[in-house]
Amino acid sequence: MKNPISRLLFIGLGFSCVTAQAHHSDAGMDEKVVISFEGKVSEFLWRQPHVYLSVETLDSGEAVVWDLQLAGINSLTRGRGWDAETFKPGDEVFVRLNPAVNGKPYGKLSSVERLDGTPLPTRPGQAPIARVPADTLDGYWLADRTRTGPSYPGGFDGFFYAHLVTTEAGKAAQDAYDPLSAENPESTCVGRPTPSAFVSTSGYLMEFDLDDADERIVINSEWYNEQRIVYMDGRNHLKPAKTFATGHSIGYWEDDTLVVDTRNFDDHRSPYQIGIPSGSKKHVVEKYRLIEDGTAMAAEFMLEDPEFLAEPMHHSRVLLHSPHLKMLGTDCDLASTTRLLKLGG
Numbered sequence: 001m002k003n004p005i006s007r008l009l010f011i012g013l014g015f016s017c018v019t020a021q022a023h024h025s026d027a028g029m030d031e032k033v034v035i036s037f038e039g040k041v042s043e044f045l046w047r048q049p050h051v052y053l054s055v056e057t058l059d060s061g062e063a064v065v066w067d068l069q070l071a072g073i074n075s076l077t078r079g080r081g082w083d084a085e086t087f088k089p090g091d092e093v094f095v096r097l098n099p100a101v102n103g104k105p106y107g108k109l110s111s112v113e114r115l116d117g118t119p120l121p122t123r124p125g126q127a128p129i130a131r132v133p134a135d136t137l138d139g140y141w142l143a144d145r146t147r148t149g150p151s152y153p154g155g156f157d158g159f160f161y162a163h164l165v166t167t168e169a170g171k172a173a174q175d176a177y178d179p180l181s182a183e184n185p186e187s188t189c190v191g192r193p194t195p196s197a198f199v200s201t202s203g204y205l206m207e208f209d210l211d212d213a214d215e216r217i218v219i220n221s222e223w224y225n226e227q228r229i230v231y232m233d234g235r236n237h238l239k240p241a242k243t244f245a246t247g248h249s250i251g252y253w254e255d256d257t258l259v260v261d262t263r264n265f266d267d268h269r270s271p272y273q274i275g276i277p278s279g280s281k282k283h284v285v286e287k288y289r290l291i292e293d294g295t296a297m298a299a300e301f302m303l304e305d306p307e308f309l310a311e312p313m314h315h316s317r318v319l320l321h322s323p324h325l326k327m328l329g330t331d332c333d334l335a336s337t338t339r340l341l342k343l344g345g
Contacts, residue, residue, distance in 0.1 A: 040093075046084035050337065054068070140323060165313075170277070170307075174274060184269075197223055237263045245268075248263055
């Protein structure tokens with residue numbers, strides 16, 4: 001380690017980020033500030049839902065250990081080719097990060113380089129994988145990130161900051177929210193209901209499992225291993241008093257388009273990871289249709305919740321048929337997800 005900590009302030013710079021995925025939680029990070037320094041790896045925690053890189057550096061001659069939050073194993077494995085041995089204690093690195101808003105040595109990693117010049121494993125520079133047609137929606141699907149529209153600082157959080165318009169109740173709840181405490185559902189491995197899985201397809205697989213015999217469709221997501229059953233037998237929604245963590249989904253076909261209608265959600269303190277709650281009035285309608293000879297899927301959703309959202313949110317994207325990938329899952333590890341609580345207090 002050659003130099004003491006070097007603090008650099010940048011406004012609106014777009015570093016090549018190893019962590020920015022649509023699923024990612026960036027609660028409590030200052031997206032407008034970038035700190036950079038050299039240091040030595042003290043720990044590399046290969047866990048879900050977030051991988052952590054701890055780096056020791058010098059600040060005014062004193063040793064300081066920074067906990068740096070990355071994306072999940074799925075995104076780092078699939079997008080970068082990383083694994084549990086990518087970093088070892090003692091490795092010398094140069095890091096850039098978005099620091100915690102309260103000044104504690106915790107941040108979201110923006111980029112990392114080895115000081116010995118050894119390149120980090122990245123996605124191989126090969127020709128794109130051949131597009132494979134699907135006859136039905138059955139199978140694995142991942143967002144075409146070249147067609148998901150603009151990226152937002154803060155990943156998952158920034159996406160919803162940009163799209164949601166709150167009511168007064170929603171704004172008041174958001175203002176009162178402490179993302180750096182146990183009030184944050186993610187700190188206790190509580191997942192986020194739809195449309196979270198849809199938005200998370202930027203880095204996490206969605207699987208459609210069509211079962212005509214049972215007149216239902218199962219939608220699985222790698223993110224927190226969420227599973228939803230979509231009832232296709234013509235039933236109606238249950239009475240509003242009956243609620244579920246993932247809601248109650250019924251579906252039907254409009255020609256070649258699958259329509260999924262979901263209501264009856266449990267109350268959730270922060271389903272969009274930015275402090276706006278949701279409740280039993282929340283309603284989501286998704287539509288899925290094969291396009292481009294079955295190699296892709298046009299997907300869209302409408303989200304409304306009149307108690308907390310002043311107007312409905314609409315979003316669409318293209319998902320690519322991805323039979324070459326496998327579901328990795330996200331078995332949430334409390335030792336990983338509770339690290340953000342170090343920021344509180």
